[in-house]
Amino acid sequence: MTQIAPYEVYALQYATRPTMASDKFYRHELYKEPDERFDTAYYFWLIRNPDRTIMVDCGYSAKAAASRSREIETDPVELMARLGVTPDDVDHVVLSHMHFDHIGNVGLFPNATFSMARAEYEFWTGPYGDRTCIGWAVRPDEVQAVVELEQTGRLDLVDSTTTELFPGISLTVVPGHTPGQIVTHVTTGNQEIILASDALHFYEEMRLDRPFQIFLDLVAMYESFDFLRELDARPSTTIVAGHDPEVMSMFAHAAEGCVDLTRQVRAQTEEQ
Ligand SMILES: [Zn+2]
Structure with missing residues (x-):
C-alpha cells in the first residue's frame, strides 16, 4: 500500500452572526423550551499534506455579504495566509453544496479543480432551484460561476453515495438539507475527521435529533443524523459541525480564527 503523508485538517472561521434557537431549529416551539441566543458561526475547511492542498467550501462573497447585510469578520484570503496558504496553492475545492455561504469565492482559486455532487448541481440548475422559498439561499451569479467551472472541465460531478477523492479523502452524498449535500471524510494517522x-x-441536531430549519427533505435530514451518529460512535472518529461556534473551543488553536481539527481539546457541551 502506498504511504500517504498525514493530512493536517483545519477549520477557518470567517464570520459569526447573532441568532436565536428559534431561528435555527425547525418547529422550535415543539420542544417547549424558552428561546435563547444561539449564534451561528461561518467556516470553511483546509486539508493539506506535502502533496496536496484542498479546501472544503470557500465562504460567502463580499457581494453576498453586502446584499444580505452580513459581516465578514476576516477575509478568507487573510485567514488562509495565517496558515501559510495562498489561493494559488489550492489544488482542489470540495463544494459541499450550492448555498451562498459555501460557494461564494470559487473565482479565487485559479489552479484548482472542484467537486460537487451531481444531484446538487442538477437540482440548482434545474426547474426548482430558483423558486422563491428555495432559491433565496443561493445567488444566480454564483450558481453560474459553478456552471462555468463545469463547462470548462474544472468541476467533477460526484455520482455515487461514497467516492474516494484522493487517497485518505472520501466524499459521501447525504441529502436532506439540500439534494446533494456532501460530507468529507479525512483519514489521517489513526483518526478519521468528518467535515x-x-x-x-x-x-444539537445530532445529539437531540433536531432538524435545522432549512431542508429540502425532512426525512432525509433525520436519516443524515442517523448516519452521523453511527460515524460518531466509531473509535477515533471526530465529527465537525458546519456552523457551530463550539468548534472554536473544542479543538486546539492553530492561528487566530483557525483551529486544528486533529487535536480535540474538549468534548461537546452536553447541556440542553
Ligand atoms: Zn446550507
Whole structure:
C-alpha cells in the first residue's frame, strides 16, 4: 500500500452572526423550551499534506455579504495566509453544496479543480432551484460561476453515495438539507475527521435529533443524523459541525480564527 503523508485538517472561521434557537431549529416551539441566543458561526475547511492542498467550501462573497447585510469578520484570503496558504496553492475545492455561504469565492482559486455532487448541481440548475422559498439561499451569479467551472472541465460531478477523492479523502452524498449535500471524510494517522458541513450545522441536531430549519427533505435530514451518529460512535472518529461556534473551543488553536481539527481539546457541551 502506498504511504500517504498525514493530512493536517483545519477549520477557518470567517464570520459569526447573532441568532436565536428559534431561528435555527425547525418547529422550535415543539420542544417547549424558552428561546435563547444561539449564534451561528461561518467556516470553511483546509486539508493539506506535502502533496496536496484542498479546501472544503470557500465562504460567502463580499457581494453576498453586502446584499444580505452580513459581516465578514476576516477575509478568507487573510485567514488562509495565517496558515501559510495562498489561493494559488489550492489544488482542489470540495463544494459541499450550492448555498451562498459555501460557494461564494470559487473565482479565487485559479489552479484548482472542484467537486460537487451531481444531484446538487442538477437540482440548482434545474426547474426548482430558483423558486422563491428555495432559491433565496443561493445567488444566480454564483450558481453560474459553478456552471462555468463545469463547462470548462474544472468541476467533477460526484455520482455515487461514497467516492474516494484522493487517497485518505472520501466524499459521501447525504441529502436532506439540500439534494446533494456532501460530507468529507479525512483519514489521517489513526483518526478519521468528518467535515459535516451543513449535514450538521450544530451538534444539537445530532445529539437531540433536531432538524435545522432549512431542508429540502425532512426525512432525509433525520436519516443524515442517523448516519452521523453511527460515524460518531466509531473509535477515533471526530465529527465537525458546519456552523457551530463550539468548534472554536473544542479543538486546539492553530492561528487566530483557525483551529486544528486533529487535536480535540474538549468534548461537546452536553447541556440542553
Ligand atoms: Zn446550507
